[in-house]
Amino acid sequence: MSNTPEVYVLGGYQTDFGRNWTKEAKHFVAMIRESVQGGLASTGIDASEIEVAHVGNFAAELYCKQGHLGAFFLEADPAFSGLPTSRHEAACASGSIAILAAGAEIEAGRYDLACVLGFEQMKTVNPAVGGDFLGTAAWYEHEAQGIEFPFPKLFGKLGDEYDKRYGLKDEHLAAISQVNYSNARLNPNAQTRTWYMNEHHACSTGDNNPIVGGRIKISDCSQVTDGAVSLMLASRKFAEGWAERRGVALESIPRIKGWGHHTAPVRFDDKVAESRNNKYVLPHVRQTVVDAFHRAGIADVNGVDAIETHDCFTTSEYMAIDHFGITEPGESWKAVEEGKIELGGANPINPSGGLIGAGHPVGATGVRQCLDAHKQITETAGDYQVAGAKNIATLNIGGSGTTSVSFVVGVG
Amino acid sequence: MSNTPEVYVLGGYQTDFGRNWTKEAKHFVAMIRESVQGGLASTGIDASEIEVAHVGNFAAELYCKQGHLGAFFLEADPAFSGLPTSRHEAACASGSIAILAAGAEIEAGRYDLACVLGFEQMKTVNPAVGGDFLGTAAWYEHEAQGIEFPFPKLFGKLGDEYDKRYGLKDEHLAAISQVNYSNARLNPNAQTRTWYMNEHHACSTGDNNPIVGGRIKISDCSQVTDGAVSLMLASRKFAEGWAERRGVALESIPRIKGWGHHTAPVRFDDKVAESRNNKYVLPHVRQTVVDAFHRAGIADVNGVDAIETHDCFTTSEYMAIDHFGITEPGESWKAVEEGKIELGGANPINPSGGLIGAGHPVGATGVRQCLDAHKQITETAGDYQVAGAKNIATLNIGGSGTTSVSFVVGVG
Numbered sequence: 152m153s154n155t156p157e158v159y160v161l162g163g164y165q166t167d168f169g170r171n172w173t174k175e176a177k178h179f180v181a182m183i184r185e186s187v188q189g190g191l192a193s194t195g196i197d198a199s200e201i202e203v204a205h206v207g208n209f210a211a212e213l214y215c216k217q218g219h220l221g222a223f224f225l226e227a228d229p230a231f232s233g234l235p236t237s238r239h240e241a242a243c244a245s246g247s248i249a250i251l252a253a254g255a256e257i258e259a260g261r262y263d264l265a266c267v268l269g270f271e272q273m274k275t276v277n278p279a280v281g282g283d284f285l286g287t288a289a290w291y292e293h294e295a296q297g298i299e300f301p302f303p304k305l306f307g308k309l310g311d312e313y314d315k316r317y318g319l320k321d322e323h324l325a326a327i328s329q330v331n332y333s334n335a336r337l338n339p340n341a342q343t344r345t346w347y348m349n350e351h352h353a354c355s356t357g358d359n360n361p362i363v364g365g366r367i368k369i370s371d372c373s374q375v376t377d378g379a380v381s382l383m384l385a386s387r388k389f390a391e392g393w394a395e396r397r398g399v400a401l402e403s404i405p406r407i408k409g410w411g412h413h414t415a416p417v418r419f420d421d422k423v424a425e426s427r428n429n430k431y432v433l434p435h436v437r438q439t440v441v442d443a444f445h446r447a448g449i450a451d452v453n454g455v456d457a458i459e460t461h462d463c464f465t466t467s468e469y470m471a472i473d474h475f476g477i478t479e480p481g482e483s484w485k486a487v488e489e490g491k492i493e494l495g496g497a498n499p500i501n502p503s504g505g506l507i508g509a510g511h512p513v514g515a516t517g518v519r520q521c522l523d524a525h526k527q528i529t530e531t532a533g534d535y536q537v538a539g540a541k542n543i544a545t546l547n548i549g550g551s552g553t554t555s556v557s558f559v560v561g562v563g
Numbered sequence: 564m565s566n567t568p569e570v571y572v573l574g575g576y577q578t579d580f581g582r583n584w585t586k587e588a589k590h591f592v593a594m595i596r597e598s599v600q601g602g603l604a605s606t607g608i609d610a611s612e613i614e615v616a617h618v619g620n621f622a623a624e625l626y627c628k629q630g631h632l633g634a635f636f637l638e639a640d641p642a643f644s645g646l647p648t649s650r651h652e653a654a655c656a657s658g659s660i661a662i663l664a665a666g667a668e669i670e671a672g673r674y675d676l677a678c679v680l681g682f683e684q685m686k687t688v689n690p691a692v693g694g695d696f697l698g699t700a701a702w703y704e705h706e707a708q709g710i711e712f713p714f715p716k717l718f719g720k721l722g723d724e725y726d727k728r729y730g731l732k733d734e735h736l737a738a739i740s741q742v743n744y745s746n747a748r749l750n751p752n753a754q755t756r757t758w759y760m761n762e763h764h765a766c767s768t769g770d771n772n773p774i775v776g777g778r779i780k781i782s783d784c785s786q787v788t789d790g791a792v793s794l795m796l797a798s799r800k801f802a803e804g805w806a807e808r809r810g811v812a813l814e815s816i817p818r819i820k821g822w823g824h825h826t827a828p829v830r831f832d833d834k835v836a837e838s839r840n841n842k843y844v845l846p847h848v849r850q851t852v853v854d855a856f857h858r859a860g861i862a863d864v865n866g867v868d869a870i871e872t873h874d875c876f877t878t879s880e881y882m883a884i885d886h887f888g889i890t891e892p893g894e895s896w897k898a899v900e901e902g903k904i905e906l907g908g909a910n911p912i913n914p915s916g917g918l919i920g921a922g923h924p925v926g927a928t929g930v931r932q933c934l935d936a937h938k939q940i941t942e943t944a945g946d947y948q949v950a951g952a953k954n955i956a957t958l959n960i961g962g963s964g965t966t967s968v969s970f971v972v973g974v975g
Contacts, residue, residue: 178704212624216708218699219654222829222965232837233847235824236966237660238652242631248649252664259670287630292590296628412647417634425644435645553634554648 158254158407159390160560161196162529163267163382163522164189168342168510171274172377179215179272180226182379187227187268190381195397198230202262206238207249207269208514213284214275224268235262242288243463244549245269246380246517247556253384254407263389269518270379281375285513288550290417300364303372305419305551306464307365312423312432313469317481321366324465325353326487328370328507331462334494335504337534342376342510371465373505378512380519402562405528407521408542409447409559411439419551430480437474439555440546447559449542452476455559456540457499457527459520461548462506471546472500494535502527502535517547517556524560570666570819571802572972573608574941575679575794575934576601580754580922583686584789591627591684592638594791599639599680602793607809610642614674618650619661619681620926625696626687636680647674654700655875656961657681658792658929659968665796666819675801681930682791693787697925700962702829712776715784717831717963718876719777724835724844725881729893733778736877737765738899740782740919743874746906747916749946754788754922783877785917790924792931814974817940819933820954821859821971823851831963842892849886851967852958859971861954864888867971868952869911869939871932873960874918883912883958906947914939914947929959929968936972 164186172182191198204224211217221236239248246269253265273281285302286295295301313319332348335341352360353370360368384407385393394401415422415435422433431437449455452475460475462468472483477491477498486492492500503509503523506516524543526532532540542561548554576598584594603610616636623629633648651660658681665677685693697714698707707713725731744760747753764772765782772780796819797805806813827834827847834845843849861867864887872887874880884895889903889910898904904912915921915935918928936955938944954973960966 210624210630212622212699213630216699217703218622218625218652219701219829219962219965221653221660222826222962225826225828231826232828233825233850236653236826237663239664240630240650240652241633241648248633251649252651252667255664255667255671255673258672259667261667261670287624287628289631291629413645414634414637414643414648416637416644417631438645550631550634553631 157387158257159385159387160405160407160521160525161383161385161390161393162190162194162525163380164193165340165380165519165522166378167340168376168378168512169344170377172272173274179211179270180223182270182272182377183223183268184227186270186379186381187266190266190383194383196383198228200264201231201234201266203256203265204234204236205249205253205265205267206236207246207267207518208238209240209242209245209271210284210287211272213287214271214273241554242549243461243513244517244547244554244556245514246519247547247558250382250517250521250558251410251412251556257384257386263386265384267382267384267518268379269515271512271514272377273375273512274377278375293418303367303464304364306466307367308419309432309470309552310366310466313481316432320484322354323484323487324371324469325350327462327465327468328353330493331501331505331508334502334535335508338504338509339533341504341508342374343504343508367464373463373507373511376510376512378510378515380515380522382518382522405525405560405562407558408561409443409445409449411442411557412555413439414554415552417550417553422552431474433470433474433552436470436548436552436555439557440475443544443557443559447561449559452498455542455544457502457537458544458546459503459523460500460505460546461516462501463511465507467548468500468505475544494537499537502532502537520545520547521558521560528560528562569799570669571797571799572817572819572933572937573795573797573802573805574602574606574937575792576605577752577792577931577934578790579752580788580790580924581756582789584684585686591623591682592635594682594684594789595635595680596639598682598791598793599678602678602795606795608795610640612676613643613646613678615668615677616646616648617661617665617677617679618648619658619679619930620650621652621654621657621683622696622699623684625699626685653966654961655873655925656929656959656966656968657926659959659970662794662929662933662970663822663824663968669796669798675798677796679794679796679930680791681927683924683926684789685787685924686789690787705830715779715876716776718878719779720831721844721882721964722778722878725893728844732896734766735896735899736783736881737762739874739877739880740765742905743913743917743920746914746947747920750916750921751945753916753920754786755916755920779876785875785919785923788922788924790922790927792927792934794930794934817937817972817974819970820973821855821857821861823854823969825851826966827964829962829965834964843886845882845886845964848882848960848964848967851969852887855956855969855971859973861971864910867954867956869914869949870956870958871915871935872912872917872958874913875923877919879960880912880917887956906949911949914944914949932957932959933970933972940972940974
């Protein structure tokens with residue numbers, strides 16, 4: 152495994168994940184434009200400096216009856232005419248796949264400045280239809296067709312598998328939900344920043360917190376979200392010039408220090424069958440994290456100051472805790488009980504609020520995670536700042552643990 | 564513009580584009596499996612040697628109600644569990660975008676052997692519904708919604724624009740159609756290899772050759788096609804070892820010598836307005852070709868022995884003729900009349916039969932073009948062989964001239 156050449160993260164822009172762009176009668180082009188123009192403004196980059204654009208999106212074909220999504224990047228600014236563009240998809244990991252593709256082109260020396268844009272407009276349809284569309288991230292025919300809200304059920308099964316192998320108490324899932332909601336209150340772009348949730352409420356079941364599928368209640372779920380996030384990635388050459396004109400030290404600019412990328416069999420039952428004799432329930436997710444740490448030259452999870460992980464449901468964060476190595480396999484509950492994952496804890500997870508708190512516009516999530524990593528490292532995360540953060544790990548997952556991508560973004 | 568590091572093309576496999584996989588009651592996984600296993604067999608590569616997979620697909624979300632398409636690569640062989648996968652989309656240029664992404668990762672030193680897989684299963688719906696789905700490659704809301712068969716109309720407008728600027732006779736479009744059908748008869752994988760078509764028929768209009776939209780008749784169109792194509796791409800390091808065990812010289816293995824990639828505004832009318840004072844109707848397409856030649860160190864079109872171009876309609880090939888520089892802008896008809904584009908002519912176009920003759924399973928087309936380039940250079944193209952071919956150019960287009968990708972594949 153070779154060392155990763157340097158890809159610098161200059162910054163970007165996140166739209167307010169609380170907005171409903173359909174209610175505002177706006178096309179997703181408006182969302183793209185705001186996030187790209189916002190990214191240019193916040194980084195002091197001129198549109199004409201962008202050399203290539205990579206778009207992450209899961210399923211605008213279904214939600215918006217529109218494909219060819221890379222090309223819509225051009226609508227953000229007249230200067231973009233002629234720009235090379237492409238769209239990348241791996242269900243809920245689409246944003247990270249776009250980052251990987253952009254990074255590869257920079258590492259290959261093809262371009263010096265790329266804009267990655269993740270977006271999803273999901274509030275175009277009612278929840279039942281949207282739930283059905285999300286089923287195409289699983290093997291639709293086998294795991295979703297005719298099933299109401301297939302994904303909560305699949306991630307409920309992840310919880311069941313933990314329960315079977317190691318035991319799992321729902322109160323620990325509720326605590327994870329509470330931490331995410333609590334952090335989200337500190338994030339001015341979080342979808343749920345004004346929503347009511349505490350541990351007692353998350354532990355309850357009934358009219359105020361109904362079961363969606365299996366052991367998954369409303370409080371265990373990320374919500375349907377509209378949003379777009381831009382991220383400017385640069386070669387060392389561009390970053391040097393940019394640092395000079397911004398009057399900052401090159402060493403202070405976060406870069407992608409390491410990455411991991413693996414795919415498990417599509418069907419959840421195939422995953423579980425494959426991992427039967429493995430101490431990790433989702434070994435390919437574990438390998439993804441290990442690869443990212445290895446490439447970053449980091450020994451283990453204590454080498455990062457915080458994690459932005461994929462908590463599409465509380466069970467996926469429960470899985471992430473032991474797969475990141477915060478605890479031994481099956482002992483994620485210990486980290487929850489000890490408060491390790493809280494803001495201010497030993498291994499803070501999702502200072503932003505994560506998918507449950509900040510929101511989950513599917514194709515944007517991986518990009519949002521890396522932008523939040525950038526905010527932490529540049530001390531611009533405001534009220535959800537992790538003091539002195541130098542290195543942040545991300546984990547972005549598509550399907551029921553199918554595609555996994557992890558980054559270590561950091562300085563030093 | 565830096566020189567492209569070396570990406571070798573080891574071979575691959577195309578399914579028979581004449582097949583209807585829905586009638587065979589087969590899931591697209593069967594198509595993926597056949598093309599990947601066929602590619603492994605024809606290159607003598609073991610499944611365990613593949614390090615990464617890149618999938619090109621336009622709109623399985625619509626045609627097959629399935630997303631997360633990279634992950635389905637794993638279904639082709641049990642050895643693929645854990646493999647990094649991703650899916651890339653740029654409408655009808657999706658296949659070439661997948662090749663660009665795979666090539667970037669090899670150039671970056673991330674992997675030594677990638678399998679690119681382009682596929683589309685389109686015969687799942689009736690032609691009217693399929694035509695509507697294809698409309699999502701344009702700006703659906705503005706250019707396709709409520710319009711029957713929007714794409715023939717858009718490429719009819721391309722013909723109209725040529726007519727307005729330079730004059731255009733439909734007999735030259737008919738001749739282009741005839742050449743593609745004629746070449747396809749020599750290609751055992753071509754969809755139309757047994758279909759009836761001659762220049763007289765292509766010139767006629769009426770019950771046997773109805774108008775589909777604008778000046779576009781049935782004979783001007785590529786057809787709805789099912790198909791999958793795999794392509795093995797390797798670093799120099801892997802190619803050296805592979806050459807040794809195959810007993811061939813490294814120098815005899817085709818490589819991607821150059822590439823171009825640009826995007827024009829999505830709406831066709833915006834493209835035409837932008838190019839009003841340009842001698843090329845689609846200047847970003849021209850730039851894409853120029854970039855590929857420049858990176859390959861080739862002066863002009865006479866530096867390649869044949870072209871595999873994007874003839875979704877005869878007008879797009881008519882455009883390609885002058886944009887490749889075979890004639891001055893607006894004079895493509897001269898090359899047609901002089902027989903230059905025929906097999907055996909000075910600048911053979913689409914020896915395979917192209918999209919009109921060989922077929923156009925959207926996401927597979929760019930990969931099929933590069934596989935056909937490989938066949939030509941390795942003298943394995945059978946009856947459609949261009950004698951002594953050393954360098955082949957491709958041009959793959961998404962939307963109405965929106966995303967363009969060109970490759971020069973060659974030896975020496």
